Amino acid sequence: GLRLAHPTDLHFGEAEADARAAALLADDVRAAAPDAIINSGDLTRRAEPAEFGQAWAFMNALGAPVLAVPGNHDIPPRDLWMRFFDPRQRWRRHLPSDAVQELALPGVSIIGLDTVRRAHWHLDWSAGGVSAQRLALLRGRLRNRAEARCLLVCHHPLRHPASLEWRRLPANTPTLMDLLREEGVEAVLSGHLHVTQVLRGPVGDPIQVITPSGLSARGSGRRGWSLITLLDGRFTIHAREFRDGAWTAGAVTSLSETPQGQTGPPAPM
Incomplete structure (x- = not known):
């Protein structure tokens, strides 16, 4: 089977994202022996060059191929010329x-999809x-992908937990979800909300996996990352949690794929 490490929303530049915290996280990720590293954005706090340097050094030291997409913190908040051009x-x-x-x-x-926008008509x-x-580019990539089984990585979740339904979904989410259903995408891996959630929608919808920040406790008050294993049609999310100064195992959610390619009920753990 395959093992995918999903440490995300690292926010290098925040006080919590110091060298010791980064080293502890890197050690825990490496110990899982992942086949690939998935990062769904917000590598930085304010998109400063030094923050990107720290983030890349961290990702590059994990010892596996990396797929990373930007988050909203990864474009400059104050340099408006750069932000817009x-x-x-x-x-x-x-x-x-x-x-x-x-x-x-x-x-x-x-498949990595950049969902960051420079501005909106609203304040968020x-x-x-x-x-x-971007939808057209994604459609082309999905239809010509190398493997039938497919996961999407994007910073913004396409489904929110009930406690955060007041948060805006990305613009054009309904159209994007239609495309993912049509192309049989199994799961969407995201960050942004700083919470741990595995959300199921109607039959045919991809699973939404939301992973908290690996280095910042802002928002949920917890740090975490996800280890995802793919084995014999089973999709399993192993939550890792930072407690009392050490990384430890959290909840395990296991879902199975039916012959029609849909996701079946959680397996008993």
Whole structure:
């Protein structure tokens, strides 16, 4: 089977994201021996060059291929010229900035989608969205992906837990969800909300996996990351939690794939 490590929302530049915290997280991720590292954005606090340098050094030291997509904190909040005319300039120095990218592993294609937007007509510029152009790029990539089994990585969740339903979903989420259903995408891996959630929708919808920040307790008050294992049609999320100064095992959610490609009920643990 495959093992995917999903440490996200690292927010390098925040006081909590210091060298000791990063080293403890890196040790825990490496101990899981992942086949790939998935990061769904917010590598930085304010998209400063030094923050990106720290983030890339961290990711590069984990010892596995990396697929990372930007989060809303990864474009400059104050330099408006850069925000509007070249918002991913600093990201590009270390990581691919393609709006859609693919990491093909044996038996699964992992598709990264950039859902960050420079601005909105409303005041919550952090909410994200997907333009018609990005949807077209995503459709093409999904239809020509290397493997039938497919996961999507994007910063913004496409479904929110009940306690956070007041938060705006990314613009054009309904159209994006239609495409994911049509193309049989199994799960969406996201961050942004700083909570741990595995959300099931109607039959045919992808599972929404939301992973908290690996280094910042802001929001939920907890740090965490997810280890995802794919084995024999089973999709299992192993939550890792930071408690009392050490990383420890959290909840395990296991879901099975039915012959029709839909996700069956949670397996007893």
